[in-house]
Amino acid sequence: MKILVIGAAGRTGRHVVAQGIERGHEITASARHPDQLRDLPGAVGVHHGDAHDLDAVRKAVQGQDAVIAAVGGSLIASTLITAMRESGVTRLVMTSSRSVPATRPRLAVTLAWLFLRAVYVDLARAEGMLQVSGLDWTIARGTMLNDKPPAGRVHIDFEADATGGAMQLSRADYAMALLDTVEDPDLIGKALGICGPR
Numbered sequence: 001m002k003i004l005v006i007g008a009a010g011r012t013g014r015h016v017v018a019q020g021i022e023r024g025h026e027i028t029a030s031a032r033h034p035d036q037l038r039d040l041p042g043a044v045g046v047h048h049g050d051a052h053d054l055d056a057v058r059k060a061v062q063g064q065d066a067v068i069a070a071v072g073g074s075l076i077a078s079t080l081i082t083a084m085r086e087s088g089v090t091r092l093v094m095t096s097s098r099s100v101p102a103t104r105p106r107l108a109v110t111l112a113w114l115f116l117r118a119v120y121v122d123l124a125r126a127e128g129m130l131q132v133s134g135l136d137w138t139i140a141r142g143t144m145l146n147d148k149p150p151a152g153r154v155h156i157d158f159e160a161d162a163t164g165g166a167m168q169l170s171r172a173d174y175a176m177a178l179l180d181t182v183e184d185p186d187l188i189g190k191a192l193g194i195c196g197p198r
């Protein structure tokens, strides 16, 4: 597949780019600052631009089969939805957080919302926009990310609370799940809780 990765220079985005190339996808890495993409694997297509900039995103989505947004947010959702509708590119997998819909474990969720309310409110807005976008969307809600080595497997939960797996998830495993998701048409129109394996 031809896949555009938004937030490609981020800690999860870099894994998506590297693993996507390993899987044989034609990856275009998009990041705000050209310097951030210099050390990404050579075969990759590169796009410089802010994901809030509609004209930049319009250019980036042209000719793609799918987009993975390895960074979440309502402004990014807004530009992607507009640009993708215009260009006829329909498949979009966007990162979000398990904390957005979660109610358990109660103390952890309460503390997370206390400190990150604005982030979660914005991600909730982004999720809502995707759900009415008419695109072939999947929302990939990660648990708490870390940079530990990959386990090579994740726990995916379709319930809002996503309590079936571990609350810690390596970014490499999150990236693997994002690529598995973009390749799987059965996951279109679904919100996944992506946890570490137990």
Ligand SMILES: NC(=O)c1ccc[n+]([C@@H]2O[C@H](COP(=O)([O-])OP(=O)(O)OC[C@H]3O[C@@H](n4cnc5c(N)ncnc54)[C@H](OP(=O)(O)O)[C@@H]3O)[C@@H](O)[C@H]2O)c1
Residues within 6 Å of the ligand: 006, 007, 008, 009, 010, 011, 012, 013, 030, 031, 032, 033, 049, 050, 051, 052, 070, 071, 072, 073, 076, 095, 096, 097, 098, 141, 142, 143, 144, 145, 146, 171
């Ligand atoms: N961190 C967690 O524990 C956690 C938990 C659950 C879910 N998530 C989800 O996972 C995503 C990735 O997390 P992460 O920790 O791997 O992220 P990260 O390392 O902070 O990377 C985010 C990347 O997105 C880029 N970015 C931000 N705004 C942008 C814009 N307007 N246009 C283009 N690029 C932009 C940043 O670039 P700059 O360097 O230019 O700012 C950065 O390279 C998060 O966005 C969130 O949706 C995270």
